[in-house]
Amino acid sequence: MEMPIHSCFGDLGGGMLTLDESLFLLINGWVGTSWSFDHLVFRIAHSHLLKGSVLVALLWWSWHRAQSQARASVILRTVVGVLMAVAVARAMQNLLPARLRPAHDPALLERGFVLFDEFDPAILEGLSSFPSDHAVLAFAMATAVFLEHRRLGIVAMVWALLTSCLPRVYLGMRYPGDIIAGAIVGTLVMLAVASLPVPQLLDRRVETLALRHRGLFYAVLFLATSQMATVFVDSRALFGTVANLVLLHLPRL
Structure with missing residues (x-):
């Protein structure tokens, strides 16, 4: 069942929502200036290779720089x-009041919102705008890179901003x-997860298991990071299908 989307989010934001809309219209106002640039931005927004895979590659790079005796824990x-x-x-x-996507807000059309001709807003129907899960995932990965290598982490954050956010x-x-x-x-x-105190015994246990089952460890890690690179699209679709099937047959059990 699709989540009902309405404009009650504005009640939470007040004047801040107006500022948010104004900043959005300022950025969106460039759409239509150059079809080539618009097309490039559209392709970047839909490219898992540029958005997620590069950040995953930076993660693997930062993990390689971690001390070998603590790599698995990191x-x-x-x-x-x-x-x-x-x-x-x-x-x-x-749980929060649902917020319309900009492309679904008729008020923005009256204020100058420009829709790129290749973008179909229908793909976002029923999805709340706040917060951006792409930004959450991208900056979580970029922060993890930053914790291991500052300069590489700054590159990751800038990359996340330019490809996953703007x-x-x-x-x-x-x-x-x-x-x-x-x-x-x-x-x-x-930052919270990285700062959680973990008993040294558990850390050593993780390192021992990773070393003993190195092949399995990195195989599972590859699967996990491949899903991170695609914002867990396949995992969420599979989970949703299984959940729907279970609910469909639940009364028969």
């Missing part, structure tokens, strides 16, 4: 941090406030 914390950040984002989207504002998929909130959530959750 990797495990990162994966847990990403999963927790995505879970928090989904909870916020489901294109979605430009095209009308998200408001700037959605992106900012998502970036904050992703960063804070990853």
